[in-house]
Amino acid sequence: MTVLELQQVTKTFGSGRTKVEALKETNFRANKKELIAIIGPSGSGKSTFLTIVGGLLSPTSGEVILNGKTISGMVERERSQVRLGEIGFVLQASNLVPFLTVDKQMKLLDQVKKGNMDNKELKQLYDDLGIEELRKKYPADLSGGERQRVAIAKALYTNPSIILADEPTASLDSDRAYEVMELLKHETKSKETTTIVVTHDIRLTEYCDKVYKMTDGILTLEGNGDE
Amino acid sequence: MFLAWNEIIKNKLRFTLITGVLLLVAYLVFFLSGLATGLKNLNREAVDNWKADAVVLTEESDKSLYQSSLTIDQAQEVKADETAILGQMSAIANNGDKKTNVSLFGIRSDEFLMPAISEGDPFSADKEVVADASLKEDGFKIGDELSISSTDIKLKIVGFMESSRFNASPVLYMDLDTLNRVKYGEAVEANEDRINAVVIRGQEPEKAVSDNSLEVIETETFIKNLPGYTEQNLTLTFMIYFLFIISSVIVAIFLYVLTVQKISMFGVMKAQGISSFYLSRSVIAQTFLLAFVGVAFGLVLALATGAFLPAAVPVSFDIPTMLIYGGILVVVAIAGAVFSVLTIVRIDPLKAIGG
Ligand SMILES: Nc1ncnc2c1ncn2[C@@H]1O[C@H](COP(=O)(O)OP(=O)(O)O)[C@@H](O)[C@H]1O
Ligand SMILES: [Mg+2]
Numbered sequence: 001m002t003v004l005e006l007q008q009v010t011k012t013f014g015s016g017r018t019k020v021e022a023l024k025e026t027n028f029r030a031n032k033k034e035l036i037a038i039i040g041p042s043g044s045g046k047s048t049f050l051t052i053v054g055g056l057l058s059p060t061s062g063e064v065i066l067n068g069k070t071i072s073g074m075v076e077r078e079r080s081q082v083r084l085g086e087i088g089f090v091l092q093a094s095n096l097v098p099f100l101t102v103d104k105q106m107k108l109l110d111q112v113k114k115g116n117m118d119n120k121e122l123k124q125l126y127d128d129l130g131i132e133e134l135r136k137k138y139p140a141d142l143s144g145g146e147r148q149r150v151a152i153a154k155a156l157y158t159n160p161s162i163i164l165a166d167e168p169t170a171s172l173d174s175d176r177a178y179e180v181m182e183l184l185k186h187e188t189k190s191k192e193t194t195t196i197v198v199t200h201d202i203r204l205t206e207y208c209d210k211v212y213k214m215t216d217g218i219l220t221l222e223g224n225g226d227e
Numbered sequence: 228m229f230l231a232w233n234e235i236i237k238n239k240l241r242f243t244l245i246t247g248v249l250l251l252v253a254y255l256v257f258f259l260s261g262l263a264t265g266l267k268n269l270n271r272e273a274v275d276n277w278k279a280d281a282v283v284l285t286e287e288s289d290k291s292l293y294q295s296s297l298t299i300d301q302a303q304e305v306k307a308d309e310t311a312i313l314g315q316m317s318a319i320a321n322n323g324d325k326k327t328n329v330s331l332f333g334i335r336s337d338e339f340l341m342p343a344i345s346e347g348d349p350f351s352a353d354k355e356v357v358a359d360a361s362l363k364e365d366g367f368k369i370g371d372e373l374s375i376s377s378t379d380i381k382l383k384i385v386g387f388m389e390s391s392r393f394n395a396s397p398v399l400y401m402d403l404d405t406l407n408r409v410k411y412g413e414a415v416e417a418n419e420d421r422i423n424a425v426v427i428r429g430q431e432p433e434k435a436v437s438d439n440s441l442e443v444i445e446t447e448t449f450i451k452n453l454p455g456y457t458e459q460n461l462t463l464t465f466m467i468y469f470l471f472i473i474s475s476v477i478v479a480i481f482l483y484v485l486t487v488q489k490i491s492m493f494g495v496m497k498a499q500g501i502s503s504f505y506l507s508r509s510v511i512a513q514t515f516l517l518a519f520v521g522v523a524f525g526l527v528l529a530l531a532t533g534a535f536l537p538a539a540v541p542v543s544f545d546i547p548t549m550l551i552y553g554g555i556l557v558v559v560a561i562a563g564a565v566f567s568v569l570t571i572v573r574i575d576p577l578k579a580i581g582g
Binding site for chain 2: 055056058077080081082083084085087089091095097099100104107108111113114138151166174
């Protein structure tokens with residue numbers, strides 16, 4: 001089942017001499033329960049791709065369709081709603097609120113959105129991520145790996161239909177990085193979501209169902225694990 | 228409120244400090260407003276006690292009771308529901324022990340200017356006076372013989388009325404005859420029907436006189452024209468308004484610094500889809516909380532200080548005025564949050580998550 005579709009999407013920054021074609025005409029499709037990796041060198045357009053998919057950036061041309069809704073034409077207020085309701089972000093930098101405990105990071109989301117996980121589901125999520133004992137701690141008291149796992153919990157808590165992770169393992173050593181990928185894979189399968197992970201670490205692609213490569217704004221399918 | 232409250236809990240010291248600053252500003256505002264009210268009372272208490280609608284003075288006196296001089300004949304032409312004549316003179320009274328500035332009011336005991344007696348008897352005979360209660364605190368008592376500057380006549384205190392000061396001096400009420408004898412000395416015969424004003428009660432007081440040399444002045448205007456009254460008020464009011472601006476600026480700077488520190492955090496939240504509206508509301512709720520607590524404590528502290536002040540300090544708290552000022556302080560603090568709100572609205576979530 002198709003969750004996300006990009007039709008002839010392009011993104012150009014600037015104009016004239018400073019013009020950068022960050023994303024050349026791209027067609028892309030992602031299905032439910034898929035864990036997709038996008039690899040590529042720095043400056044190739046990976047983040048541009050992800051922010052367009054995530055409704056943070058409007059494409060120069062083409063359409064982005066998420067769960068049947070064309071988000072590329074929406075104004076910021078509508079896109080903000082889509083992000084809150086349907087997208088879970090796991091970012092390179094910590095996306096935790098420094099003055100909230102792990103539990104309250106989730107409660108904050110209850111303040112702004114309905115239909116999040118119930119207590120039982122949250123407990124299960126904490127167990128899956130191994131952060132149950134961190135519930136009362138503040139971000140400053142967590143290690144980098146713990147923080148990243150809490151960030152994943154936060155992304156999953158709102159029951160998004162798609163999870164977008166931009167270099168989620170960048171600040172972690174390789175053992176931790178594998179753990180995080182393992183978790184993303186597990187959550188993608190058990191929660192029936194779609195996950196797109198941007199990374200420049202080729203070793204992490206072994207966890208993924210599909211691997212795309214980004215070179216100079218051109219996206220190509222590299223490997224297709226399942227088929 | 229969730230975000231606002233949790234941030235305060237986590238950063239208690241920071242928020243206690245800003246609340247403390249607001250408390251001090253609020254305290255100062257309340258104290259100055261108390262001083263303003265106290266000084267106002269010092270000037271107008273006696274006039275307020277008259278419960279009059281207007282005062283008739285001579286046109287050429289330029290609204291000054293001291294400069295106005297008319298005759299009882301002229302007073303008889305003044306038409307109003309109720310009228311009362313008033314003679315006035317400023318002097319120094321001395322009971323042999325203490326000296327004080329006083330305002331002598333000469334009236335007729337059967338007219339409405341006759342004060343209610345709270346202690347002792349009303350004046351009746353010659354040379355008897357009823358004194359302002361505040362003189363009791365200065366050591367004056369019933370039976371005191373007062374020598375008055377510029378005359379040999381001695382006045383005797385026979386009673387006290389409620390606190391009644393005029394233009395910063397305690398008032399002594401007496402019969403017009405007594406006053407004129409003190410005032411004119413040997414020349415009293417020629418001046419026995421001289422008065423300073425006619426005080427009136429009634430609707431449409433401006434229609435009370437037909438005589439062109441007389442002017443009807445509404446009570447409030449009369450008070451505003453007391454020497455020093457308006458200047459004093461303006462000074463204190465200006466200081467209070469200035470404090471409003473200061474507290475707004477303090478809050479604005481504090482919140483702005485906090486907000487700038489949190490730009491990337493807000494950006495991440497916005498990327499997640501949390502609206503600028505929610506975040507702004509949180510900053511405003513936080514400001515409200517800080518300002519409200521600071522102002523409330525400032526109010527309590529001001530009232531507590533007031534209770535311990537010696538009577539000589541002219542501070543008198545008018546609770547409705549204080550509540551209005553407190554409300555204004557909270558509102559200007561919230562206005563100070565506007566810069567932070569603008570900053571939040573302008574944050575680009577894309578920048579926060581980086582490329
Ligand atoms: N806001 C922007 N303005 C101008 N150029 C940009 C902007 N964002 C990205 N680019 C350019 O687009 C290209 C792709 O960037 P990006 O998507 O961040 O690459 P990656 O994430 O793969 O490192 C780069 O050449 C970058 O300089
Ligand atoms: Mg990037």
